[in-house]
Each structure stands twice: as structure tokens, then as C-alpha cells.
Amino acid sequence: MKARRLPILIIGIVVVAVLVVLALRLMPSGPREKPAPVTAASAPAANGASSAAALSPASQIIVKGEYLARAGDCVACHTEPNNPPFAGGRAMATPFGSLFVPNITPDDETGIGQWTADDFYRMMHTGVSRDGNLLYPAMPFASYTKVTREDSDAIYAYLMSVTPVKRKNHPHELRFPFNKRELLIGWRALYFKEGEFQPDPKQSVQWNRGAYLVQGLGHCAMCHTAINALGGSSESKEFEGGMIPNQNWYAPSLTSNREAGLGNWPLQDIVDLLQVGVSHRATVYGPMAEVVYNSLQYMTDEDVQAMAVYLQALPQRDTEPPPSSQEHLVQPAVMENGRKIYQQQCVMCHAEDGKGHPPSFPPLAGNQSITMASPVNAIRMVLNGGYAPGTKKNPRPHGMPPFSHALDDEQAAAVVTYIRVAWGNTGTPVAPPQVNALRKLLPE
Structure with a gap:
């Protein structure tokens, strides 16, 4: 009997441990303070902006990379208030302990100075660090996997151009078994689908550009999709809204015109809300205000309009009749x-x-x-x-x-x-x- 029970016991322990780790799906907590602004060249060049035309090819790639890093809102997590950009150290408090965001400046000892473009793309695309460690899904690699190699290389070139900061990374302070990275294999098997964005040939170039930005660098689904009992997001419920863990704000559904669905909005109002933060229909506050402040305001009119086109076209999933006055x-x-x-x-x-x-x-x-x-x-x-x-x-x-x-x-x-x-x-x-x-x- 003992010989039979041992495999069952082991399986039970592994299942429980995996289920616990799955709760780490979205662990950033608390309102973010405004980070120090990035000081490198600020002209966006993601779509060949004329401001970058006079630069050398290498400089154009760096400027493009800065623009894409803005689109990914990298500075928001990787910058601790009142400290140099991208130098890490920011503590993300969770019910299971604290995650500390790493230094991604090009310092050889404490940052990514010894990383290659291949290392960086592997991290973005697969969620595996240069040292082989599995990344916790607080890093949105499930979205960043959609980023193309060309764009990944541009972001890498930009990060390698910023001022190196020697700042030792703080180890995570997670309780057992949350500190066992190998158990993330279970989460990845359930909720991570590796692969670059593939354009939909049935859609317009503008729609595809918006889809790429929203699904990839923008990682919008990370907040606007509910977290299930296993700590993961159901693809079938993508963009249907949900509470943002540990922040106590509700990210409304983007597929319901009774919440934040944009199907009946004028396109310019959507563009204004995303890029300006205010429109004639609404104003952003809370976590979304931080996204606009750190990221969306720096994007080109063309890219924001593409995002608006994609968001407005999301299939509406309203299943209940419109409510009456209460x-x-x-x-x-x-x-x-x-x-x-x-x-x-x-x-x-x-x-x-x-x-x-x-x-x-x-x-x-x-x-x-x-x-x-x-x-x-x-x-x-x-x-x-x-x-x-x-x-x-x-x-x-x-x-x-x-x-x-x-x-x-x-x-x-x-x-x-x-x-x-x-x-x-x-x-x-x-x-x-x-x-x-x-x-x-x-x-x-």
C-alpha cells in the first residue's frame, strides 16, 4: 500500500504547489508613483517619423527602441521613484511576499550590460532570463512574446544606450513555495502561449497595427481580463474586465458597451482618452491614468488611432439585456x-x-x-x-x-x-x- 500511495502523494503535493504559484499571475500592487522621466532622445520613430530621418541607422534604431519601450511602459515598473530610470529596485508587494524589479540598465555587473540581443529576445519571447531562470508572470512576457524580433532588437539597442547604473538587484522575498521558480512550469503550461504576433490578412493594415500594440507591448489584457481561481486568465474571456489584483481598481470590460466597450464612441473620443487622458465622453483616473502618463501620451497620432480602431472593433459579448433604472x-x-x-x-x-x-x-x-x-x-x-x-x-x-x-x-x-x-x-x-x-x- 505504501508503494502505491507515494506517487499519489507526490502528485498531490505538486498539484497543490502549482495551484498556489498560479496565484502569482498579476502581482503588481498599489498605485504607482510617477517615475523620473527618461532623458534619452524622445522623438518617436516607430513608423519612420521624419524627425529620425536625419540620424544614422544605429541612432534611428535607438530612437525607435525608446519609442517602443514607451509603448511597453517599461519605465513604470523598472524605475523606483527618485532613482535613475531603469535601475530597478522597486518593490512590488504581494500577499505572498515582495517581488523586486531588476536593474535593466547596461551595467555589466548589476544590469544587462553583458546580455546579447539574443538573450534579450529570448527573455521577451519565452519568459526565460539569461541565466535560465523562469520569470514570474508579473513580467508580462505572455504579451511581450508577440513582439517581433526587429522591435525587440530596437528596445535592446535603446536600453544599451542609457546611462549604466551600478545598483545590485534585491532578491525576491517570497515565502515557500512561491520562491520555487521551477513550479512556474505548471502555470506556463496552462496560460502561456509562445509566439510572435501574426497579422490577420482579413483586416486592414491599421487594424493589425492596433492589434499588435494592444496585444503585445501594451499588454492591455493583463488588467482588462479577469483572473480565475488558478491565478490565470481565460483566453475566451479576454478583455471582459475584472478587478486588478492588489490595486483594488476595476478594469472595465472592453467588450461590453455597458462598461468600457467603445463600439458606439466617435473614434476621436477614443484617441483623446488614450493619448490625452480626457475626452468628451470620459476621463481616465487610477491605474489607467498612469498608463497614459508613462506611455500612451508619447505615442504617435497614427499609432493611437490604430489602437482605437482595433479596440472599437473588439467583438461585443453582451449577453444580458440592458438594465433598467434602479x-x-x-x-x-x-x-x-x-x-x-x-x-x-x-x-x-x-x-x-x-x-x-x-x-x-x-x-x-x-x-x-x-x-x-x-x-x-x-x-x-x-x-x-x-x-x-x-x-x-x-x-x-x-x-x-x-x-x-x-x-x-x-x-x-x-x-x-x-x-x-x-x-x-x-x-x-x-x-x-x-x-x-x-x-x-x-x-x-
Whole structure:
């Protein structure tokens, strides 16, 4: 009997360990602070921009690489606030310990100075480091595998051109068994599909360019796809939205016109939202504001428009009928309390009828981010406030003040409920415990 039980026991241990490791799928946590700007040449040249035409071939590759590194938002993770770009050291706190992002400057001892272009492409394409270690999926290699060899080589050339920084990498502080990289083989077997992006011959050149950027360097699905019980993402549910682990923001569905689906948006409003951070339809806050600040604002009009074309064409997967107004579910006293708070605190910017003063002050009436099933983002905006990103095309954005100090849980729930059901909005009421749960996450 013991001889039979041993293989079963071993299999059980391996399965449990693999399932635990799968939870590491998306481990970056907490709002990102704004990193120091990259100081190398800033003219984008991904599609042969004229600003790079006068440069030598080698310099053109470096400028192109910087542009692509911006598109991949590499600086956001690999730069610790108030430290040199790409020098690593940033701690990513997780429930299982901390990951420390590596130095990717061209320092020979502590960075990637001894890496070859082949080493770099292998890492991007397969998720395996130069030393043979499997990368944790907090590094979005599942998306970066789609990046072409040519673009990978350009990013490598750019990183090798930045100022080397001698800064020793901090080892990860993960508890057992999360510190056993070899167990990532199980996660990779389930959720990693290696392979460069293949254009769809049935689609336009513009659509394919947008698909390449969104699926690859942009790694948009990493946030906008729900994480399942095994810590992975189902390809069939790609872009259908979900909570961002450890950040407590909801990344809305891009395949539902009742959330962030863009099927009925004017194309220019999509372009403005991605590149400027504000449009006549909405404003970005939270993690998406950081993406616009670090990455999308630096992309060419042509590339952002291509992304917008691709996103607008995503197949809509709405299976439920449009909801009806939920105002009848709200107690009159709660509705009146919410209305009074709105009149006192919100009407100056968002207007009596909730239509706001776009693009500076976004509308609340008919705003999909207000009415979607999850109220998390609306609650967080009332508690935390926030600013749209400062961008080249919107250098002085208007902001929203926080109200966590001025409103208790009942008051905050009342005003969020009001804006979710007033003016024909189809959101559902919010309860004080939902506010309290998010309030506890605020920094002291």
C-alpha cells in the first residue's frame, strides 16, 4: 500500500504547489508613483517619423527602441521613484511576499550590460532570463512574446544606450513555495502561449497595427481580463474586465458597451482618452491614468488611432439585456441625502443635470464607468479623488478633491448611489459597508 500511495502523494503535493504559484499571475500592487522621466532622445520613430530621418541607422534604431519601450511602459515598473530610470529596485508587494524589479540598465555587473540581443529576445519571447531562470508572470512576457524580433532588437539597442547604473538587484522575498521558480512550469503550461504576433490578412493594415500594440507591448489584457481561481486568465474571456489584483481598481470590460466597450464612441473620443487622458465622453483616473502618463501620451497620432480602431472593433459579448433604472430600489431618504450632498459638493463641476463640462469635468449622466455593475471605481473617486494625467496635449489637467475626510460611510454611499441612479442612470445602489471596505485601504 505504501508503494502505491507515494506517487499519489507526490502528485498531490505538486498539484497543490502549482495551484498556489498560479496565484502569482498579476502581482503588481498599489498605485504607482510617477517615475523620473527618461532623458534619452524622445522623438518617436516607430513608423519612420521624419524627425529620425536625419540620424544614422544605429541612432534611428535607438530612437525607435525608446519609442517602443514607451509603448511597453517599461519605465513604470523598472524605475523606483527618485532613482535613475531603469535601475530597478522597486518593490512590488504581494500577499505572498515582495517581488523586486531588476536593474535593466547596461551595467555589466548589476544590469544587462553583458546580455546579447539574443538573450534579450529570448527573455521577451519565452519568459526565460539569461541565466535560465523562469520569470514570474508579473513580467508580462505572455504579451511581450508577440513582439517581433526587429522591435525587440530596437528596445535592446535603446536600453544599451542609457546611462549604466551600478545598483545590485534585491532578491525576491517570497515565502515557500512561491520562491520555487521551477513550479512556474505548471502555470506556463496552462496560460502561456509562445509566439510572435501574426497579422490577420482579413483586416486592414491599421487594424493589425492596433492589434499588435494592444496585444503585445501594451499588454492591455493583463488588467482588462479577469483572473480565475488558478491565478490565470481565460483566453475566451479576454478583455471582459475584472478587478486588478492588489490595486483594488476595476478594469472595465472592453467588450461590453455597458462598461468600457467603445463600439458606439466617435473614434476621436477614443484617441483623446488614450493619448490625452480626457475626452468628451470620459476621463481616465487610477491605474489607467498612469498608463497614459508613462506611455500612451508619447505615442504617435497614427499609432493611437490604430489602437482605437482595433479596440472599437473588439467583438461585443453582451449577453444580458440592458438594465433598467434602479432608482426604485433606493430608499427616499437615501436618495434625498445623496441629492443634497451632490448639490453641495459636486454640482459646480458636474452640473445640475449631471452632464458636466467636458472635457475638463466629465459627465456623470450616461457615464458607463458610473453605471457598470462594479461600483468600486466610483466609490474610490469619491473617497480618494484624483487627477487626470498631465500630458503633452493636456498639461494642466483639472482634478477632483478627495471626500474621505468630509463624508462618512453613509454619506459617501448615498452620493455614489445618487449618481449611479439619477438622470436615468442604470447603476445599482451602494451600501455603506462597500464604502467602508475601500476606505480601510486608504493610506493613513
